[in-house]
Amino acid sequence: MISAKLYILQRLTALIMAPLVLGHLVLMIYAVQGGLSASEILGRTQGSAFWAIFYALFVFAVSVHAAIGVRTVLFEWLKIRGSVLELLSWGLGLGLLVMGLYSVYAVTA
Amino acid sequence: MFVEPNTIKVQIKRGSNQSSFTQEFEVPEQDNQTVLDLVTYIQEYIDPTVSYRFACRVGMCGSCGMMVNGEPRWTCRTHVKKVLGSSKAIEVGPLGNLPVIKDLVVDMDPFFDKWIAVGGVHHPSKNRHQSIEKIDESSAERVFANEAVECINCGVCYAACDVVSANNDYFGPAALNRAWSLVNDVKTENKEAILDAVSGNSGCHNCHSQQNCSNYCPNELNPSASIASLKRKVFASKIKNLLGSAK
Incomplete structure (x- = not known):
């Protein structure tokens, strides 16, 4: 049970995530190859508005995208319907958003 | 000297959704036999209480859809040779994803x-x-929409669709394929109404593009492509409306 609105939201967030995933992967490989320590990484990310916006946007897109995807799995495989379905999918989306933004804050603030 | 013909073991799923059982029949093997021929032989010569549906016998009417060895097929155009394994046995059951009458x-x-x-x-x-x-x-x-018009509504795609199995409210490939053919028909009035109808909770956006419908369609149509085209059309029209209302 997926409406056109949710479908479009999931496609648009996928569009946002595609370049961000690539950026994230390149960044991870770069950090590991260069042998950067945790404090060196934090030194570069803390206070950086660019990385704050980059990862905040990433977290937002992931929360929306994942919640809609899992919603379909809950509906089709576990036969969860009605308000329980809404509660679980909104809960997952908000949970990912809060945890993700908390991490972004911790690393960039 | 008279030679006993080879026989085929036909297991027919009988009864209804509430109580079903499997019954085995032996049918003499013949050249160019179809699965529908097997069922007809059973009904005419062995057990007249076996209920089944057919009409044209030439793949035009779409009435004889059944599950053959677990896969949906139009039985009048399915040769026994094509589905018979070395065990010389065939399972025939009612079309999936639909309530069984008998x-x-x-x-x-x-x-x-x-x-x-x-x-x-x-x-x-x-x-x-x-x-x-x-x-x-x-x-x-x-030209692109022409193919969709050839659907005979046999229900094979509907029985093959895993999304219908998981979500009984989903419209399914045949209905959405029909909607796609109408959206492309200059004789149809108010195409927006059709786009609205297919973009509801039971609509085209539920499709996972697994393409079982296109795999099993006996007319080799591509309902999956019709559904994908509907999704694109709805997407474009929603974005257009959004931009229009923002002005």
């Missing part, structure tokens, strides 16, 4: 109700006093 006969109501729910009935753009709209057969749009 034995091999399913209730097609949900299938056609959904066909109507997507706006599948003809909504003419002209009345009887006006001249009929001309279709440009050579336009690229029309």
